[in-house]
Amino acid sequence: EAGVAQSPRYKIIEKRQSVAFWCNPISGHATLYWYQQILGQGPKLLIQFQNNGVVDDSQLPKDRFSAERLKGVDSTLKIQPAKLEDSAVYLCASSLAPGQALGGYTFGSGTRLTVV
């Protein structure tokens, strides 16, 4: 079974620029999550999708962050404009269904963003 795919692996941008990250979950996984992990901290959920609908985006800074999962498969997370404090690793995870998260997620390899 192929894992969760993410790209790019690394990205360096200047503040106020925009950036986009891509995630392809495990085949058949209806639930997709984006997490932000700042150095020295645990992952923080940004948004959860169930198929192509948003389940929870309460911690997504909506003035600058946006995410979509148009066809219920792969997803894109965008930041515009980026700030220095957005420097972090952005992790994508998936599960068969929300309840399946009880067994733990499968995380992608993440995108390390550096804003200078």
Next chain:
Amino acid sequence: QKEVEQNSGPLSVPEGAIASLNCTYSDRGSQSFFWYRQYSGKSPELIMFIYSNGDKEDGRFTAQLNKASQYVSLLIRDSQPSDSATYLCAVLLSGGSYIPTFGRGTSLIVHP
């Protein structure tokens, strides 16, 4: 008040020793608890989950849960240098959400 707390460490143990990692949580209604291991520059991987009070063993790993005291711990027996990583505790909070809340992680260093 932080919902899931871990000592950031680092916790340093000699090879072959038992490493003990602790996590406390504030939500008394929490039901499910997870331990993830994260190597430097890598994504978290699930190593243990536990639902019931008591111990759960899997190879060299033992998870211990005490709901009355609101803590969960991870014991690693016969620690190896390859166990050197950050260990993240995650808790499914009560209220019906299936989204784990993560602690900040404890860095473990196993020295030869």
